[in-house]
Amino acid sequence: MHKCLWRNLLKNNAINKLFTIAAITLGITACANSNVKNDVNTLPKNIIFMIGDGMGVAHTTSYRYFADDKATKEVERTVFDELLVGTSSTYPDDNTYVTDSAASATALSSGVKSYNGAIGVDVNKKPVLTLLERAKQLGKTTGIVSSSQINHATPASFIAHNESRRNYNQIADAYIDEKINYAPKVDLMLGGGTSYFIRKDRNIVNEFKSLGYSYVDDLTKLNELNTLPALGLFAPVGLPFAVDSDALPNRVEAMTKTALNLLATQSSDNGFFIMIEGSQIDWCAHGNDVACAMGELEDFAKAIEYAKQFTEENGETLLIITADHATGGLSIGANGTYDWKTDKVKQINSSLAVIIPAFLSLEKDVTDKVIQSTWKKHVDFDLSASQIETLKSALSSKLKKEKMTREIKAIINDTTLTGWTTGGHTAGDVQVFASGVNSHLFNGQQDNTDIAKKLFKQLNSAQ
């Protein structure tokens, strides 16, 4: 930096024009070099790859306003704002622009575009090498964390190769059957999925244990995992939503802390590669459930904050964060009103997956008071008289489930001024965030396959 300062001083010195011109030339060269954060020959020892499933620009922006301290005039920057470096396109190789999580995760894990539903295979259903597999080949320690089942599309696309994301049992089998250097590909796995790993026909958890993996099945006992390899499965399928988890809402943060602490002390001399997924931002957005989405974003943001701190302190790590696609067509503001009611969003204490069944279980001819009290078990603002009438008529409707779902969503969306355009995915570019060694390589607009290609270079040249 002192060379830039020297250049500026010379620039202002009119005594010797020739000398100044020569110095400017030299100075500019020196400054251009100093702008490169890391020498190109320096490669990260460790890579932390975080994926917010379904996390579009509107999702991270809505979290900024949700997290805003209303006592201060400014809107505080979030960890997403601090780490933003670029954007990524997400379209699959499918004659369509809208990707699913499997095709996008395959692009992010392998650098190869594929069809929707593909798990680590190309359009011809041939297996493609993934970043996690390459890291393992190179003698790095490998890990995955997800709040979905660990054999769900995103983590699966880093570990397994299957023509369909729906072949959950086959994918779970691959986690132990497929080996690199005579060992399972992943040294550390934390998430949900006991119903796929402890089955009638096969107990994969016991098989992992017999290979020396330590195992826990209770999220509050994460700290009992103190050796690698390790496996933690905390739910039959996905973990409960953050908004519904009173005891430990920030499960991705908790798993991330355990994973990075274990990897910091126990990984091989060659470092580690870990993929950490905030899986359920997507699930909440599929349900057009704003409070649920905010809970997941908060948990994922906290996990990123920990990973950022780890990366800064460690000095040999590259942290890269992106999304596989956006979900729900989330709109911050709706119905022509110029406002978004974060205070109302914060008053919703349960997901729609809890609120809707609570109403469906009511008798047909309940009183207004029962409707209001059922609502108030989950939401801190009152229903109006007309909203109570609407829910009562939904209860006696022939299409009770559809009508109740529609009306409860409408009440929440109209009150909070939240808009959604779809129950599926959208094709808008997603953001790319990065920190640490060679993070500048991810600046600007890129394709999701480019992210993987750049990461392969960060791995491969390490040989």
Ligand SMILES: [Zn+2]
């Ligand atoms: Zn999805």
